[in-house]
Amino acid sequence: xxxxxxxxxxxxxxxxxxxxxxxxxxxxxxxxxxxxxxxxxxxxxxxxxxxxxxxxxxxxxxxxxxxxxxxxxxxxxxxxxxxxxxxxxxxxxxxxxxxxxxxxxxxxxxxxxxxxxxxxxxxxxxxxxxxxxxxxxxxxxxxxxxxxxxxxxxxxxxxxxxxxxxxxxxxxxxxxxxxxxxxxxxxxxxxxxxxxxxxxxxxxxxxxxxxxxxxxxxxxxxxxxxxxxxxxxxxxxxxxxxxxxxxxxxxxxxxxxxxxxxxxxxxxxxxxxxxxxxxxxxxxxxxxxxxxxxxxxxxxxxxxxxxxxxxxxxxxxxxxxxxxxxxxxxxxxxxxxxxxxxxxxxxxxxxxxxxxxxxxxxxxxxxxxxxxxxxxxxxxxxxxxxxxxxxxxxxxxxxxxxxxxxxxxxxxxxxxxxxxxx
Numbered sequence: 069x070x071x072x073x074x075x076x077x078x079x080x081x082x083x084x085x086x087x088x089x090x091x092x093x094x095x096x097x098x099x100x101x102x103x104x105x106x107x108x109x110x111x112x113x114x115x116x117x118x119x120x121x122x123x124x125x126x127x128x129x130x131x132x133x134x135x136x137x138x139x140x141x142x143x144x145x146x147x148x149x150x151x152x153x154x155x156x157x158x159x160x161x162x163x164x165x166x167x168x169x170x171x172x173x174x175x176x177x178x179x180x181x182x183x184x185x186x187x188x189x190x191x192x193x194x195x196x197x198x199x200x201x202x203x204x205x206x207x208x209x210x211x212x213x214x215x216x217x218x219x220x221x222x223x224x225x226x227x228x229x230x231x232x233x234x235x236x237x238x239x240x241x242x243x244x245x246x247x248x249x250x251x252x253x254x255x256x257x258x259x260x261x262x263x264x265x266x267x268x269x270x271x272x273x274x275x276x277x278x279x280x281x282x283x284x285x286x287x288x289x290x291x292x293x294x295x296x297x298x299x300x301x302x303x304x305x306x307x308x309x310x311x312x313x314x315x316x317x318x319x320x321x322x323x324x325x326x327x328x329x330x331x332x333x334x335x336x337x338x339x340x341x342x343x344x345x346x347x348x349x350x351x352x353x354x355x356x357x358x359x360x361x362x363x364x365x366x367x368x369x370x371x372x373x374x375x376x377x378x379x380x381x382x383x384x385x386x387x388x389x390x391x392x393x394x395x396x397x398x399x400x401x402x403x404x405x406x407x408x409x410x411x412x413x414x415x416x417x418x419x420x421x422x423x424x425x426x427x428x429x430x431x432x433x434x435x436x437x438x439x440x441x442x443x444x445x446x447x448x449x450x451x452x453x454x455x456x457x458x459x460x461x462x463x464x465x466x467x468x469x470x471x472x473x474x475x476x477x478x479x480x481x482x483x484x485x486x487x488x489x490x
Contacts (some may be wrong), residue, residue: 074487083107321364402481
């Protein structure tokens with residue numbers, strides 16, 4: 069049976085939620101991609117022939133090949149559910165159905181389609197705040213806690229905007245953490261969520277509005293940011309620019325969710341990647357996105373801003389992690405900025421390698437599902453989908469450009485969009 073757990077979204081898709089420089093925009097986007105879906109459309113007619121259903125939306129639809137859509141309303145159950153789009157025209161799209169349902173489809177209410185979400189839940193919420201978790205019973209179901217509200221006291225709406233983010237084991241309500249959390253400093257337990265000292269609001273951050281300089285320098289103005297989100301029902305990766313479009317130094321690279329752990333029954337193998345910026349008294353100046361708090365997840369064994377809820381012993385405080393893969397240059401590697409020629413001479417191919425999660429204490433914790441390390445140097449343009457990777461028959465990969473150092477598109481990461489990841 070075709071796996072539909074893996075899905076991807078971007079800001080350029082018709083009907084996609086937009087991230088601008090408003091507090092709460094990240095929560096709105098995550099609600100749509102993780103929980104609710106988006107781009108709801110009424111289907112005018114739905115027919116099938118030889119196992120292929122054709123949906124017609126005369127006003128135009130919002131869907132693309134490889135997207136997963138949710139179809140509802142047909143009296144014939146074969147038409148309903150989640151399906152991967154096969155082909156599209158301006159007014160139609162197709163998908164595979166089982167059996168031989170009556171054609172055209174009938175409905176007692178109405179036929180509809182929308183971009184299907186990843187299937188997470190949102191058990192806690194507040195104003196511009198949310199907590200998300202996987203519904204998969206195999207997940208330890210640790211939560212992503214996100215606070216994308218205006219930082220008070222003393223902050224203005226024209227300064228940089230970000231969400232404070234963290235992993236929490238459980239919540240009593242949106243403001244009350246229960247159990248383990250990451251990041252966490254036992255000497256300053258509220259550091260990530262409350263104002264601890266003057267001019268300090270949080271620690272691990274997902275930015276969506278910022279310019280060069282300090283957080284108080286500005287938000288880069290109005291306009292929609294460029295974002296990409298790829299995930300399954302237990303882990304997602306988020307790329308987001310700080311300014312409208314694909315401006316100043318490209319996208320930051322964040323993630324949240326469960327890795328594939330080498331430890332059986334691992335209840336704390338939940339990861340978070342964020343900007344590690346404990347901003348106090350204007351002491352962290354960013355001349356480009358990766359200037360402080362690491363270079364996201366494209367630099368091998370860079371531990372800044374990368375945290376596991378607990379280490380492999382399942383005890384104690386969080387542990388930082390870094391990513392690594394096959395070492396092709398006997399030093400630090402940059403994903404999608406490697407020394408290997410493209411195409412590789414021996415097999416005339418693109419190489420994509422597993423990505424390993426290494427604790428800062430040296431122990432190898434597991435694999436980063438869905439993410440593949442690219443030892444070659446940015447072989448394709450941003451968001452190219454390729455299907456001819458050696459050793460990956462039947463798989464399609466989305467290649468996403470991201471910032472590295474002072475380069476706008478200085479790195480590239482590959483993601484399996486066929487699935488499953490586990």
